[in-house]
Amino acid sequence: xxxxxxxxxxxxxxxxxxxxxxxxxxxxxxxxxxxxxxxxxxxxxxxxxxxxxxxxxxxxxxxxxxxxxxxxxxxxxxxxxxxxxxxxxxxxxxxxxxxxxxxxxxxxxxxxxxxxxxxxxxxxxxxxxxxxxxxxxxxxxxxxxxxxxxxxxxxxxxxxxxxxxxxxxxxxxxxxxxxxxxxxxxxxxxxxxxx
Numbered sequence: 001x002x003x004x005x006x007x008x009x010x011x012x013x014x015x016x017x018x019x020x021x022x023x024x025x026x027x028x029x030x031x032x033x034x035x036x037x038x039x040x041x042x043x044x045x046x047x048x049x050x051x052x053x054x055x056x057x058x059x060x061x062x063x064x065x066x067x068x069x070x071x072x073x074x075x076x077x078x079x080x081x082x083x084x085x086x087x088x089x090x091x092x093x094x095x096x097x098x099x100x101x102x103x104x105x106x107x108x109x110x111x112x113x114x115x116x117x118x119x120x121x122x123x124x125x126x127x128x129x130x131x132x133x134x135x136x137x138x139x140x141x142x143x144x145x146x147x148x149x150x151x152x153x154x155x156x157x158x159x160x161x162x163x164x165x166x167x168x169x170x171x172x173x174x175x176x177x178x179x180x181x182x183x184x185x186x187x188x189x190x191x192x193x194x195x
Contacts, residue, residue, distance in 0.1 A: 002119050002141060004150040007082075011121075014065065014078050015139065017058045018051075018086065018123040019154050022137045025050035026125065043131055044088045051086045051125070070112060071102040082119050083112075089124035093138050093151045107142045123154070 008015065028050045029043060038046075052074045059065040064079040076084045085106065087095035097103035105112045106120050122142055126135040136155040140148045 001149065002082075004139075004141070004152045007121065007139065007141065008152055008154075011078060011082060011139075014059075014076075014084070015123075015154050016157065017065075018055055018084065018139075019137050019157075021051045021054035021058060021086065022123070022125045022134075024054045026134055029131075040131065043127075047125070047127075048086060048088055055086060068115075070114075071100050073100075073102045073106070075106075077115070077118065080118070082121055083115060084121050084123055087122050087124045089122070089126045089138060089140070091126060091135075093124075093126065093140050093148055094142070094146060095122055095124055107146065109143065 002010070025047045029047050033046050033050070035042075055076065056067050056074075059067065059076065066077045068075050068077065073085060078084060083106075087097070089095055095107075097107070102112060104110070109120055111117055120142065122140045123137070124140070125137050127133075128135060136153050139152045139154050141150050143149045
């Protein structure tokens, strides 16, 4: 499993390409494609495709990056070391997907037919709720639970790994228990009964 520090080091050459693709897509949203009647879902689709287009153009001549389309999902294989896709992220840094075979396989780090068992990463943008600006651009390493192993803020150049890394572990990622079982007033625990 990659840590955020390892991924930032391993993919230091491609991170700026994906970050700049999202920044260009955001500019496109504000200038070319900002229709006031669009809802957030429409904006999300357009900005994601603009980011994919910009990333595709930026990596077209790069021999170490190959672009593929799997079940309408655009992915980039970087030097046979990682599989990336560009998605809009929510405020928890998770991408919302239709539960297609490819989406589930990607999120759960399962094998995708035709691809090696590359680690899979998401690079995405988190827009503000009113779409007037974006909160940031992040690289994530999703895990099977639908959450992330870690989130790396790549919004600024250079990426300050120490300050911007947000590592998760199982104990933090597990949902906290929100209730305690109720006991009836007369119930006693086994320890209280002298058993």
